[in-house]
Amino acid sequence: MAKKNLASLIDGIVGDRSNMTSEDLTNDINEKTTEKRKVGRPRRDSDPGAETEVRASFIVNEMQLKKLKYISLMESKMQKEVLFDALKDYIDTWEDLNGEINIPRKK
Numbered sequence: 001m002a003k004k005n006l007a008s009l010i011d012g013i014v015g016d017r018s019n020m021t022s023e024d025l026t027n028d029i030n031e032k033t034t035e036k037r038k039v040g041r042p043r044r045d046s047d048p049g050a051e052t053e054v055r056a057s058f059i060v061n062e063m064q065l066k067k068l069k070y071i072s073l074m075e076s077k078m079q080k081e082v083l084f085d086a087l088k089d090y091i092d093t094w095e096d097l098n099g100e101i102n103i104p105r106k107k
Helices: 006-014 022-033 062-074 079-098
Strands: none
Touching: 062 079
């Protein structure tokens, strides 16, 4: 049975590099390390007509929060989706009774 060593294991994973010169290896490594990766949060969509989401913090009743979590679990939805639906229903009902709310747009 052939004797296994670290170099043969690496060659099996990476491929045989025994015929490459040290300059070729250095160039190969430099090419891989100079690739720029996109890090951080993705930028907002540049579509001005798209609805934007913003973060908001609210203090809520503990039992209401537990019920919200239960509903999201039972309906296989995210909590923000359940909350979005509930707010939308409330606002639609309010506007039916009191008239449409006109919010001025930012310029």
